[in-house]
Amino acid sequence: MNVVRRGGLGLLAWVTGIVFFLPVAWMALTSFHSEQDAATNPPSFTAALTLDGYREFFGTGGGASPWPALVNSVVASVASTLFVLLLALPAAYALSIRPVKKWTDVLFFFLSTKMLPVVAGLLPIYLFAKNAGMLDNIWLLVILYTSMNLPIAVWMMQSFLAEVPVAIIEAARVDGARLPTILARVVAPIALPGIAATALICFIFSWNELLFARVLTGVVAETAPVFLTGFITSQGLFLAKVCAASLVISLPVLAAGFAAQDKLVQGLSLGAVK
Amino acid sequence: MTATTTAPVAAPPVPTPHGPNARLRAWATRAPLLPALVFMIVVTQLPFVATVVISFFDWNALYPDARRFTGFDNYHQVLTDADLRHSVWTTVLLTATVVLVSLLLGLALALLLDRRFRGRGVVRTLLIAPFLVVPVASALLWKHVLYNPEYGLLNGLLHYVGGPQPDWISDTPLLAVEASLVWQWTPFMMLILLAGLQSRDQQQIEAARVDGASDWQIFRHLTLPHLRRYLELGALLGSIYIVQNFDAVFTITSGGLGTANLPYTVYQSFYQAHENGLASAAGVLVVIGSIVIATFALRVVSSLFREEVSRA
Numbered sequence: 317m318n319v320v321r322r323g324g325l326g327l328l329a330w331v332t333g334i335v336f337f338l339p340v341a342w343m344a345l346t347s348f349h350s351e352q353d354a355a356t357n358p359p360s361f362t363a364a365l366t367l368d369g370y371r372e373f374f375g376t377g378g379g380a381s382p383w384p385a386l387v388n389s390v391v392a393s394v395a396s397t398l399f400v401l402l403l404a405l406p407a408a409y410a411l412s413i414r415p416v417k418k419w420t421d422v423l424f425f426f427l428s429t430k431m432l433p434v435v436a437g438l439l440p441i442y443l444f445a446k447n448a449g450m451l452d453n454i455w456l457l458v459i460l461y462t463s464m465n466l467p468i469a470v471w472m473m474q475s476f477l478a479e480v481p482v483a484i485i486e487a488a489r490v491d492g493a494r495l496p497t498i499l500a501r502v503v504a505p506i507a508l509p510g511i512a513a514t515a516l517i518c519f520i521f522s523w524n525e526l527l528f529a530r531v532l533t534g535v536v537a538e539t540a541p542v543f544l545t546g547f548i549t550s551q552g553l554f555l556a557k558v559c560a561a562s563l564v565i566s567l568p569v570l571a572a573g574f575a576a577q578d579k580l581v582q583g584l585s586l587g588a589v590k
Numbered sequence: 591m592t593a594t595t596t597a598p599v600a601a602p603p604v605p606t607p608h609g610p611n612a613r614l615r616a617w618a619t620r621a622p623l624l625p626a627l628v629f630m631i632v633v634t635q636l637p638f639v640a641t642v643v644i645s646f647f648d649w650n651a652l653y654p655d656a657r658r659f660t661g662f663d664n665y666h667q668v669l670t671d672a673d674l675r676h677s678v679w680t681t682v683l684l685t686a687t688v689v690l691v692s693l694l695l696g697l698a699l700a701l702l703l704d705r706r707f708r709g710r711g712v713v714r715t716l717l718i719a720p721f722l723v724v725p726v727a728s729a730l731l732w733k734h735v736l737y738n739p740e741y742g743l744l745n746g747l748l749h750y751v752g753g754p755q756p757d758w759i760s761d762t763p764l765l766a767v768e769a770s771l772v773w774q775w776t777p778f779m780m781l782i783l784l785a786g787l788q789s790r791d792q793q794q795i796e797a798a799r800v801d802g803a804s805d806w807q808i809f810r811h812l813t814l815p816h817l818r819r820y821l822e823l824g825a826l827l828g829s830i831y832i833v834q835n836f837d838a839v840f841t842i843t844s845g846g847l848g849t850a851n852l853p854y855t856v857y858q859s860f861y862q863a864h865e866n867g868l869a870s871a872a873g874v875l876v877v878i879g880s881i882v883i884a885t886f887a888l889r890v891v892s893s894l895f896r897e898e899v900s901r902a
Contacts, residue, residue: 326708333713337717403629426630433876434836439870440637550734562723562730585782589894
């Protein structure tokens with residue numbers, strides 16, 4: 317009886333897992349179908365596979381090329397993630413290894429900025445960008461994405477650096493090691509996996525962002541999500557192309573997300589859950 | 591917003607400093623913190639202050655010369671305008687539905703995944719995938735590939751069983767948006783609740799089982815109380831993210847058919863209607879709503895945080 321029930325629950329878990337994954341699997345399958353096969357009812361599961369959807373998406377069929385948007389997204393995500401690390405690492409150090417007074421208050425200030433909705437500052441930022449000639453400039457997005465991810469990064473890295481035992485640092489100091497040596501030889505090896513996970517999560521959030529990019533960029537600095545909004549209104553038979561586009565643009569996030577899987581909760585819950 | 595004051599956690603003892611030398615050392619300790627702090631204040635707090643100021647002006651970007659101070663007129667207009675009031679209601683409904691449904695589904699999935707079974711890691715990975723699809727791509731997937739009344743997957747599957755062929759987005763627009771968001775957010779809730787389940791005191795559960803407690807009794811009296819704060823955390827973080835949702839509403843319905851929420855309305859009123867003052871007032875209202883949620887969220891985070899620090 318117990319064995320049957322346990323097996324049944326395992327089966328149920330598998331079924332729900334597959335049901336949740338089905339839209340993603342269907343998106344992948346459809347992206348390899350021809351437009352005619354993609355738009356049949358009932359759906360064709362066994363239609364011939366083709367790369368036409370991908371060829372269409374990458375612009376060989378005459379549409380706009382997605383490459384500039386993809387390059388912009390890479391620049392915005394990678395550059396903002398680097399800036400975040402540059403600002404968050406020293407801050408996290410001052411909140412964990414050599415904590416300032418009232419360090420929890422500072423930590424909670426960072427968290428509270430994350431709870432300020434994006435729309436709250438959107439208009440002044442737009443007006444500022446317009447007057448400063450920064451509209452449609454990818455570096456404006458880099459600055460905004462840095463501010464969007466900095467609180468998450470500070471929280472995560474604070475919790476990772478706090479795991480470095482103070483006694484080891486003290487021991488190294490007694491042995492005459494200077495700060496750069498301590499950071500490189502003692503702190504970095506322990507904190508590195510956490511720092512990498514933090515970077516991946518910041519990358520995901522920047523890559524996904526739509527509202528800022530939609531309002532503040534145009535033809536030059538448009539990012540991949542803005543490029544995707546071009547598919548909102550249907551354009552005849554275009555399912556395979558939409559699926560190919562969605563999948564290609566989601567691939568970096570899927571890869572980063574699976575790589576950071578273990579630390580994902582910690583990042584998304586702003587370090588509150590380990 | 592200001593930082594909440596929390597009871598200080600067993601911080602290392604700081605000797606009371608005296609003299610210029612000590613002051614210098616205190617600044618040296620603070621220095622690594624300053625770039626991040628200044629950056630955050632400039633990029634997030636200043637624009638919000640500007641939003642509050644603009645919200646008191648009658649200011650249409652197309653008629654910049656007619657700009658004038660109007661006090662609370664914009665707020666009055668936002669709160670009395672039928673469309674805007676509707677968007678406040680839509681925001682509440684959308685957020686509450688998505689958070690509750692994905693929390694319950696997430697709890698069920700977390701309980702399923704907490705048990706050992708063959709291929710648990712694979713199932714976990716399959717379940718996380720929806721959360722790792724770019725939000726716009728996910729919205730496009732639902733809009734075109736699943737909901738399309740003629741060749742979408744949902745109607746295709748219904749076709750097999752001879753079911754009806756509804757036009758999902760036109761018939762139930764808000765539900766269509768909600769379903770796509772529930773699909774994306776259930777994995778998030780599952781991950782948080784699974785972390786909660788795995789931090790339970792196993793010895794206590796074993797002891798209860800030895801004493802003859804049933805599975806339901808263990809769930810009701812041990813697991814659920816332990817999970818309470820994780821449920822709260824999931825609900826609050828989910829609310830904070832979903833109150834701000836723009837991608838799904840923008841993509842699936844373009845704010846039409848009564849699905850415009852506040853973020854979409856703010857976007858629409860200054861980006862398309864150029865009503866700067868009105869947009870700012872609506873933005874400030876979103877913030878006030880968020881502060882209410884955030885106050886609770888900060889409290890939950892800080893209690894979990896204190897527990898972690900005291901355990902370490």
